[in-house]
Amino acid sequence: MxxxxxxxxxxxxxxxxxxxxxxxxxxxxxxxxxxxxxxxxxxxxxxxxxxxxxxxxxxxxxxxxxxxxxxxxxxxxxxxxxxxxxxxxxxxxxxxxxxxxxxxxxxxxxxxxxxxxxxxxxxxxxxxxxxxxxxxxxxxxxxxxxxxxxxxxxxxxxxxxxxxxxxxxxxxxxxxxxxxxxxxxxxxxxxxxxxxxxxxxxxxxxxxxxxxxxxxxxxxxxxxxxxGSTNPVLLLKDALNHKAPEFAKAFANSITIGVGQFCTNPGILLGIKSSALNHFTSLLALELSMIPAFKMLHQGIHTSYVSILSKVLSDKGVETVFHAHADGDLVASPVLARVSGDAFLKNPNLHHEIFGPFSIIIVCDNKNQMIDIWKKLQGQLTTTIIGTDRDIKSNIDLLDVARNIAGRIVFNNVPTGVEVSNATVHGGPYPAxxxxxxxxxxxxxxxxxxxxxxxxxxxxxxxxxxxxxxxxxxxxxxxxxxxxx
Amino acid sequence: MxxxxxxxxxxxxxxxxxxxxxxxxxxxxxxxxxxxxxxxxxxxxxxxxxxxxxxxxxxxxxxxxxxxxxxxxxxxxxxxxxxxxxxxxxxxxxxxxxxxxxxxxxxxxxxxxxxxxxxxxxxxxxxxxxxxxxxxxxxxxxxxxxxxxxxxxxxxxxxxxxxxxxxxxxxxxxxxxxxxxxxxxxxxxxxxxxxxxxxxxxxxxxxxxxxxxxxxxxxxxxxxxxxGSTNPVLLLKDALNHKAPEFAKAFANSITIGVGQFCTNPGILLGIKSSALNHFTSLLALELSMIPAFKMLHQGIHTSYVSILSKVLSDKGVETVFHAHADGDLVASPVLARVSGDAFLKNPNLHHEIFGPFSIIIVCDNKNQMIDIWKKLQGQLTTTIIGTDRDIKSNIDLLDVARNIAGRIVFNNVPTGVEVSNATVHGGPYPAxxxxxxxxxxxxxxxxxxxxxxxxxxxxxxxxxxxxxxxxxxxxxxxxxxxxx
CATH class of the missing domain: 3.40.605.10 (Aldehyde Dehydrogenase; Chain A, domain 1)
Structure with missing residues (x-):
């Protein structure tokens, strides 16, 4: 050779x-x-x-x-x-x-x-x-x-x-x-x-x-x-209040596109405890339930997805919000999980990319905890802010955090679907x-x-x-x- | 600590x-x-x-x-x-x-x-x-x-x-x-x-x-x-015929400036066997003889210079053209050596940087050997071509070689004295x-x-x-x- x-x-x-x-x-x-x-x-x-x-x-x-x-x-x-x-x-x-x-x-x-x-x-x-x-x-x-x-x-x-x-x-x-x-x-x-x-x-x-x-x-x-990355997404209040159905649909598609096998898959969704976040979570689960399950690329990826998933979903404080029924060889169930900010901080397993149609909602106690978690994540290809101008103007300090985390900051859209242009950055702090x-x-x-x-x-x-x-x-x-x- | x-x-x-x-x-x-x-x-x-x-x-x-x-x-x-x-x-x-x-x-x-x-x-x-x-x-x-x-x-x-x-x-x-x-x-x-x-x-x-x-x-x-680098210099015929005194003076200064302790020091001079090259060699030795010897930066550098020098100068086929008498603690003798292309190719010691006021002239049999040696050198911060337009026009293929060797290609000047500008490159293929x-x-x-x-x-x-x-x-x-x- x-x-x-x-x-x-x-x-x-x-x-x-x-x-x-x-x-x-x-x-x-x-x-x-x-x-x-x-x-x-x-x-x-x-x-x-x-x-x-x-x-x-x-x-x-x-x-x-x-x-x-x-x-x-x-x-x-x-x-x-x-x-x-x-x-x-x-x-x-x-x-x-x-x-x-x-x-x-x-x-x-x-x-x-x-x-x-x-x-x-x-x-x-x-x-x-x-x-x-x-x-x-x-x-x-x-x-x-x-x-x-x-x-x-x-x-x-x-x-x-x-x-x-x-x-x-x-x-x-x-x-x-x-x-x-x-x-x-x-x-x-x-x-x-x-x-x-x-x-x-x-x-x-x-x-x-x-x-x-x-x-x-x-x-x-x-x-x-x-x-690859977990591509954390920040869900801010005013956006959730006004556009939850629109974003739930977009994120359900983004989480499952290519059977979740995209490096820009939004694997972590961060929000502050509220009825608006609960409502968005239900809508997202509902949207996911309408997307059929598909086969993954190969046996290795499927085995890994199934085994990491079964571990993570039984971790302390992790709640399964939606777990699609999936039958057949290599078919991957789309899964939505939820965990409190406290439990997330205590569980490093949840900080790593889970390659497949999976995302987890982190329910933070308050803005400080959300920022704290965001900062503690590894380097990212992307991070996304879902927020109206009103949200962003009252959280202007968030951008300073986002800048030090990722190669690309997305506003009010999903991170999947990378545009090939002069200004594209697909890279970011290690391990992105x-x-x-x-x-x-x-x-x-x-x-x-x-x-x-x-x-x-x-x-x-x-x-x-x-x-x-x-x-x-x-x-x-x-x-x-x-x-x- | x-x-x-x-x-x-x-x-x-x-x-x-x-x-x-x-x-x-x-x-x-x-x-x-x-x-x-x-x-x-x-x-x-x-x-x-x-x-x-x-x-x-x-x-x-x-x-x-x-x-x-x-x-x-x-x-x-x-x-x-x-x-x-x-x-x-x-x-x-x-x-x-x-x-x-x-x-x-x-x-x-x-x-x-x-x-x-x-x-x-x-x-x-x-x-x-x-x-x-x-x-x-x-x-x-x-x-x-x-x-x-x-x-x-x-x-x-x-x-x-x-x-x-x-x-x-x-x-x-x-x-x-x-x-x-x-x-x-x-x-x-x-x-x-x-x-x-x-x-x-x-x-x-x-x-x-x-x-x-x-x-x-x-x-x-x-x-x-x-x-650092050996910063190889190509000496072409027409330039040696017409401007040997000018270049001998410039290179004597470049070899000894800062007691030779510059990373862009011209440590290797390549030429083709000729009376013009012999004449340039003599002029360079003469110019070096008029430059006083100085102390090096510290004991470590001096010890290393003296020991590498004594080894190299006794290597097979290496001729000492000029070796200044130098007295006193830490004082470094400017040295000019000469070796045939064949002997150089056989002796890897000569391919490495010798940090101090030292340079060696490689007397090549012909242009092919000169190019062969040039290509075999390690990555360089700089490489220099000394040649008239006539020299260069009849050796147009040399530039293709130079491009793959160094970060900066200098024409008709010494490599020391790096200009700080928008277009400066001070770097180059490893180990430069x-x-x-x-x-x-x-x-x-x-x-x-x-x-x-x-x-x-x-x-x-x-x-x-x-x-x-x-x-x-x-x-x-x-x-x-x-x-x-």
């Missing part, structure tokens, strides 16, 4: 040496072609993904759309080109006591990137998902370790990417796909000397192991592991991610795979186009502190 | 909770006040630093100037404010199939930052140096572990910062100074739960140890260790730094201490000023992909 993996990484490095210089326009054509090839897989892809994951075809129509839009968005980003963050400080030859040199910098690709896809997003966060799209956009070659829970889907998508490589006449090893489910395989690839960075989406255990392998190398490399300074969703995901390179007094003819005086690519550039195009 | 350090970090966290919200204007006043207070230390500071480091007063006049300029430059940066990289994607409520939310992001401070200063820059990269200045500018509280080789200098500078804290009415623990030289102290501080990031400048051994402590935590944190995606010199050094935070559908009145619709701070912002102010 080691010889074979060595060969893969050597090929990835060879491919990187030429691919890093491919123009933004050509990378756009490549990324668009990947999207076209994925769409050309047609019903075969949708059916295979559905078979392998127990998720409905309709879900994959949406996820394919997201995956292809994402690939094309990165294509547009690199064709436009300003993402390289070109910064130019021009020379001042007569500065005293020393002349000021001409200094220019731009982002350049890191090298071959290793991607571990997520089981819960076989298209959008797996083989041709956000990590692959952003790394290819950056100019890095990519090696994907196909997820063992959807091997045929992964192979189909890999074949689409390989077709695109060949259609675009790129180095044949710009993209490679490795199959296998051993722990050792991931370790060897992460620790190979040619691996320059890793993107991982999945569990805390897996993400932390890969991170550790990356940091224990002789030459440490960036490992961005996105490892291993480095809160980066994001794995949105266009800035590309920043994980590049480093700045400075050219001092470089002759203009030798400079990359992005930082040539004449700005032949028409980029936005920061010149002596001002953005210009 | 543990109780005391616990208290320090708890105080640093308390200070961070308020300091993170201090405005850019107020942080500017603070950073300018620190610079003023350092200048007010007057001759006392210069003399103390000189006594503790064996470096001349004149050097500290320059280094103080650099330190204070740097503090003021970060003050200007945060007062202007655009450094927070505000990105706004406005809502499209009627988008199909789903409405597009309003997404805005900006950088926010990480938390308390721990700084390990460098022995070779007691002012510019130590107590109030680049790491401290950039972290305070970012809105982080700072704990400096004073360097044991200049304790009195560090205490003087710390008192200047503490005066500034008090003059500006900030939380008294925005800045704290910890004294001690045990390894354990650094480990405890790095692994404290309130430490959110670390800046280190120094040796590979020390920098790697601190990095490992940071990554082995339950919650890993960013550790930026800058650990532990994360090539960041820099420790220049204004982007601030990016090490912040993370992006996204606000989704946040009411305008609640948004930080940087991302409010009305742009009250007048920042450059990226709005729907376009930079605007």
């Amino acid at each position: 080691i010889n074979e993996l060595n060969k893969v990484m050597e090929q990835a490095y060879e491919a990187f040496l030429s691919y890093q210089f491919v123009s933004g326009q050509d990378k756009k054509v490549f990324l668009y072609t990947i999207a076209d090839e994925i769409e050309d897989l047609g019903a075969d892809l949708l059916e295979t993904a559905s078979e392998e994951t127990n998720l409905p075809i309709a879900r994959f129509i949406g996820e394919r759309q997201r995956t292809c839009s994402q690939l094309r968005a990165f294509g547009d980003l690199v064709a436009e080109g300003s993402w390289v963050d070109a910064v130019i400080d021009t020379a001042i030859p007569d500065r005293k006591p020393l002349p000021k040199p001409d200094m220019r910098k731009m982002s350049v690709a890191l090298g071959p990137i290793l991607v571990f896809g997520a089981s819960n997003f076989p298209l959008a966060y797996s083989t041709a998902g956000g990590d692959t799209a952003s790394a290819l956009a950056a100019g890095c070659s990519v090696v994907v370790k196909g997820h063992p829970s959807h091997p045929r889907t992964s192979l189909l998508v890999a074949s689409a990417i390989q077709n695109a490589v060949s259609i675009c006449g790129l180095h044949p090893h710009v993209f490679q796909h490795v199959v296998g489910d051993s722990h050792e395989l991931g370790k060897i690839l992460t620790q190979h000397s040619h691996t320059a960075g890793v993107g991982f989406t999945g569990s805390l255990t897996g993400g932390r192991a890969i991170f550790d392998y990356g940091q224990q190398r002789e030459i440490p490399i960036p490992v961005f592991s996105e490892m 991610a291993t480095d809160a300074r980066f994001t794995s969703v949105g266009l800035d995901a590309i920043k994980r795979w590049v480093r700045p390179l400075c050219f001092q007094d470089c002759p203009d003819f030798l400079l990359p186009d992005a930082i040539k005086d004449s700005n032949p690519l028409g980029l936005w550039r920061k010149i002596n502190g001002e953005y210009k195009r | 543990i109780n005391e350090l616990n208290k320090v970090m708890e105080q640093a966290y308390e200070a961070f909770l308020s300091y993170q919200f201090v405005s850019g204007q107020d942080k500017k006043v603070f950073l300018y006040t620190i610079a003023d207070e350092i200048e007010d230390l007057g001759a006392d500071l210069l003399e103390t630093a000189s006594e503790e480091t064996n470096l001349p007063i004149a050097r500290f006049i320059g280094e103080r100037q650099r330190t204070c300029s740097q503090l003021r430059a970060f003050g200007d940066l945060v007062a202007e404010g655009s450094w927070v990289d505000a990105v706004i994607d406005t809502a499209i409520p009627d988008r199909k199939p789903l409405p597009k939310p309003d997404m805005r992001k900006m950088s926010v401070a990480l938390g308390p930052i721990l700084v390990f200063g460098a022995s070779n820059f007691p002012l510019a990269y130590s107590t109030a140096g680049g790491d401290t200045a950039s972290a305070l500018a970012a809105g982080c509280s700072v704990v400096v572990k004073g360097h044991p080789s200049h304790p009195r200098t560090s205490l003087l500078v710390a008192s200047a910062i503490q005066n500034a804290v008090s003059i500006c009415g900030l939380h008294p623990h925005v800045f704290q100074h910890v004294v001690g030289d045990s390894h354990e102290l650094g480990k405890i501080l790095t692994q404290h739960s309130h430490t959110a990031g670390v800046g280190f400048t120094g040796s590979l051994t020390g920098g790697r140890a601190i990095f490992d402590y940071g990554q082995q935590r339950e919650i890993p944190i960013p550790v930026f260790s800058e650990m 730094a532990t994360d090539a995606r960041f820099t420790s010199v220049g204004l982007d050094a601030i990016k090490r201490w912040v993370r992006p935070l996204c606000f989704q559908d946040c009411p305008d009145f609640l948004l930080p000023d940087a991302i409010k619709d009305s742009n009250p701070l007048g920042l450059w912002r990226k709005i729907n992909g376009e930079y605007k102010r």
